[in-house]
Amino acid sequence: MGTENAAVNFSELVNKNKQTLARLQESPRLLLHRRDGEDLVLTTAARAEQDQTVVSAATRMLVAMARREPGSMELLLDILPDAFPWVRFLPEPDLHAFAVELVDTMRAADSLGNSASVAQLLIAWQHTAEVYSDPELLAALTRDHGEDYGPVPDPRDVA
Structure with a gap:
């Protein structure tokens, strides 16, 4: 299991949601780059609670x-x-x-x-x-x- 955050464009989450969300298995957080807004960080509820x-x-x-x-x-x-x-x-x-x-x-x-x-x-x-x-x-x-x-x-x- 990797320790670095993965990064993708927000559009990948929208267009390839299953593949993109699967990356959370390999990384604790997923950095979502947005063209017209602040970048977002996606993680699991369990990880956020930890x-x-x-x-x-x-x-x-x-x-x-x-x-x-x-x-x-x-x-x-x-x-x-x-x-x-x-x-x-x-x-x-x-x-x-x-x-x-x-x-x-x-x-x-x-x-x-x-x-x-x-x-x-x-x-x-x-x-x-x-x-x-x-x-x-x-x-x-x-x-x-x-x-x-x-x-x-x-x-x-x-x-």
């Missing part, structure tokens, strides 16, 4: 480890650069904030069975690290530009 079980177990272990005792958070802070090399650009207070927010968000997302918020959190913190990695960009974004235009209105209130 994936969710693994993610949930890993999340619970990480949360339990991080909350076990104060030294555990230091361990997490030590291993984060191995998992996310870009955290090396974060200042120490931000690195700690990232670790706490990551654990809390993973726990909350796991309770919903939806990891979108974790993915968004990782992207946002990675962009923050990118800003810190570029001295010119950091200076431009942290420079006092003079006049403060006051609070920004809530976009939902703007007609």
